Amino acid sequence: MTGGRTQADILSKSRTVISIDAMGGDHGPAAVVAGIAKSAAKNPDINFIIHGQKDELEKLVAKRKLEDRCDIRNAAGVVSMDEKPSHVMRNGKGTSMWSAIESVRAGEATVCVSCGNTGALMAVSMIRLRKVEGVNRPAIACLWPSRNPSGFNVMLDVGADIRADQDDLLQYALMGMSYARNGFGIERPRVGLLNVGTEEHKGRAELKVAHDLIAQSAKTNDYDFAGFVEGGDIPSDKVDVIVTDGFTGNVALKTAEGTASLISELLRAAFKFSPLSRIAALLAYTSLGRLRKRIDPRRQNGGVFLGLNGTVVKSHGSADATGVSAAIKLAVKLAESGFGEKLAARVASATGSVQGDEPEEAKGISDT
16 A cells, blocks of 8 residues: 555546556566556556565655555565576465466456566466466467558467467467457457468468368457468568467567567667768668667567466566556556456357357457
8 A cells, every 4th residue: 555545546546457566577676667657647547556575666656756656565575587487386475476466366456567587477377367268278479560550460379388289279369369359459350370381281280270270260250360371471461460389489589589689789780880881870860760669679568468367468577667668558458448358258259159159158249
């Protein structure tokens, strides 16, 4: 509690409450609170439950004059980036991460945001929020810069679980479609299944079965199935959602991050090569600024844990105030759209839709 205010006071003054793990991330609570301040300035209709070491957080919140927007929950423990998920599951009850997720479980907040250890965050989320009925494996969805008008594609799974059979891939397609529709207003998302080629005879057996399941499900779940797509199609405008297993998705994501870093370094070196190249850099300053903003990962920060009874947004561990603010913006979008309930309804409808006999509770579902 901050300033004598109760949680009821917060909820009565705001339609959206976001639970924040303030101690996770490489830059500590100062960066997290700075990100909260950015979001608070842009959106007066959101408030925050902040979890972490109370003495430190009170000073940071007071410095930003956010006392009337924040409820501080004391949690002395901190989950380190190298801590094993199994250890956190057994011993993490007093940590800021655990406390932040608990607020979502208790219905005090709609979405949890954390910059902390991904594996630990998924593990704690699963044991406290539990999986949506019918979901075998939760997935992590990320935003991938693309040629689409929206500027990105949704890709999942990118690391929640390295395995995925045909039924899991179907569930990923439904969850990714619902995320694209409710989070970003794409009325009829185009879904592609990542494979080593676009020909139907290529790929592992489970991919071929998943291809048919996803195609059949598209008829009753209001999305278009683009079939198999290749790695080169991930940043294309052919699809809005790319479905794959967590092993492949995570390797692709880390490869892209490394490549982007290399290109950035090479560009800096090229523009510093000679006096003429430095002049060229000055002449291209405005265009380079637009490009930097367009591909800046901080502005599209936030992987969403899909398939849980509660929404969790995983911010990048190295996120600064801009990155944290972007993750909060995404969390607010999902909260205000009622995303969690709509996703659960879609998953529940999957079996009946594939079989052509849609269950009664799934009829008339509108994701928007």
